[in-house]
Amino acid sequence: MAAMGRAVHSDGPPPHILDDWLAADLAGVEGRAILDNMRANVTPDRLQAFQAWTAVRTRFVEDFVESAVAAGVRQYVVLGAGLDSFAYRHAELLERLTIFEVDHPFSQAWKRRRLDELHITLPHNVVFAAVDFETQSLLDALKASGFALDQRAVLSWIGVTMYLAREAIDATLASIVSCAPGTRIALTYDQPPDVLSDKARALLADVSGTAAKYGEPFVSLFRQDEIERLLIEHGFDSVTHFGADEAVSRYFGATDVGMADVQRLVTAVVPKSSPAA
Numbered sequence: 001m002a003a004m005g006r007a008v009h010s011d012g013p014p015p016h017i018l019d020d021w022l023a024a025d026l027a028g029v030e031g032r033a034i035l036d037n038m039r040a041n042v043t044p045d046r047l048q049a050f051q052a053w054t055a056v057r058t059r060f061v062e063d064f065v066e067s068a069v070a071a072g073v074r075q076y077v078v079l080g081a082g083l084d085s086f087a088y089r090h091a092e093l094l095e096r097l098t099i100f101e102v103d104h105p106f107s108q109a110w111k112r113r114r115l116d117e118l119h120i121t122l123p124h125n126v127v128f129a130a131v132d133f134e135t136q137s138l139l140d141a142l143k144a145s146g147f148a149l150d151q152r153a154v155l156s157w158i159g160v161t162m163y164l165a166r167e168a169i170d171a172t173l174a175s176i177v178s179c180a181p182g183t184r185i186a187l188t189y190d191q192p193p194d195v196l197s198d199k200a201r202a203l204l205a206d207v208s209g210t211a212a213k214y215g216e217p218f219v220s221l222f223r224q225d226e227i228e229r230l231l232i233e234h235g236f237d238s239v240t241h242f243g244a245d246e247a248v249s250r251y252f253g254a255t256d257v258g259m260a261d262v263q264r265l266v267t268a269v270v271p272k273s274s275p276a277a
Ligand SMILES: C[S@@+](CC[C@H](N)C(=O)[O-])C[C@H]1O[C@@H](n2cnc3c(N)ncnc32)[C@H](O)[C@@H]1O
Pocket: 002, 003, 079, 080, 081, 082, 083, 084, 103, 104, 105, 107, 108, 131, 132, 133, 134, 157, 158, 159, 160, 163, 164
């Protein structure tokens, strides 16, 4: 669903803020079937808002990672990587960056099969780590994959928290905050219906309904103050927020792309005084 959002944005009319030229191929016939299902059941204005946001969150993360690399970070962990194609579209960064793609074993095996079928050469510094956040420790998996715990990292965790029970989110945040001070994360969370506009509430129902149909119900939603409190309680600092309004002013200028504020981004940093410091 997310990859097809990026594909439609990338192939659709301007303005373009992301060129994910691999997304449609990676998603394949299964992605096309999900898109057809959404087109049949979701109004065009809400579908447009969904597609614009999938492009925004990926573009935001790519900017976030590039700025971390410019600041000397050499490890990027893509949590719940799904069909994220950063590693295959950014050859220029791979001499300076090791990318750890972390995902549920089923999703990761599916993606690896698609990469294979598409004859995409795996960059030598892409490391795959299969982890079920509900039952396994991210930290253990990272350690086993050669991740340097004493070196700063940048992590993304987009389009995932809504699928996880609160305990799994807590356990994963606890793993992340024990990474080296200066480690930074960008993650998304979905907001509950009571804080949403009518359009956003309808889009939340569309997207969560589609996900539930494919066996992945939304189970954790947060308000902005709740996600900030959670990150602070875990020991993160420098929390910043980014949603539809910020996306319009940063990426789309005067163009009205009909954003809805269902899902938002938040970033945070592991401080020097974190438990690991
Ligand atoms: C909507 S996709 C987002 C993928 C990608 N981050 C993106 O933005 O395109 C959700 C991802 O969360 C992962 N996920 C869901 N539950 C998980 C779990 N319990 N453990 C690990 N990954 C999980 C899925 O495997 C899938 O890759």
